[in-house]
Amino acid sequence: MQQAPKAAPSAAFNLILTFVLGFIGIFDIYSGLTGDGAGVFITGLALTIYAVVLLRDALHIKKTGQASMSRKRMNHIGLACLALYVFGILVKRVPEMAQFFS
Secondary structure, three states, rough: OOOOOOOOOOOOHHHHHHHHHHHHHHHHHHHHHHHOHHHHHHHHHHHHHHHHHHHHHHHHHHHHOOOOOOOOHHHHHHHHHHHHHHHHHHHHHHHHHHHHHH
């Protein structure tokens, strides 16, 4: 028999992460649109998407006391956003690395 996890999700921590990731993500999206390139835009998009997911979860925790989705689903969304973020980093840095090593 498996025990339920003792750690409950925290609305306050999710809101703090939402603010930090959302601010950086929106700044990166703006920077990407104004000339820093597609890689910066993609990384900002990944951060903003995850911030929105965290905001939704935090508001649901405040309302009901329980997370809006399972940990497994939250982990999958987080890993998808991480993959998008890494793709943005690659778009941003691979041309510089190719020029450096050639």
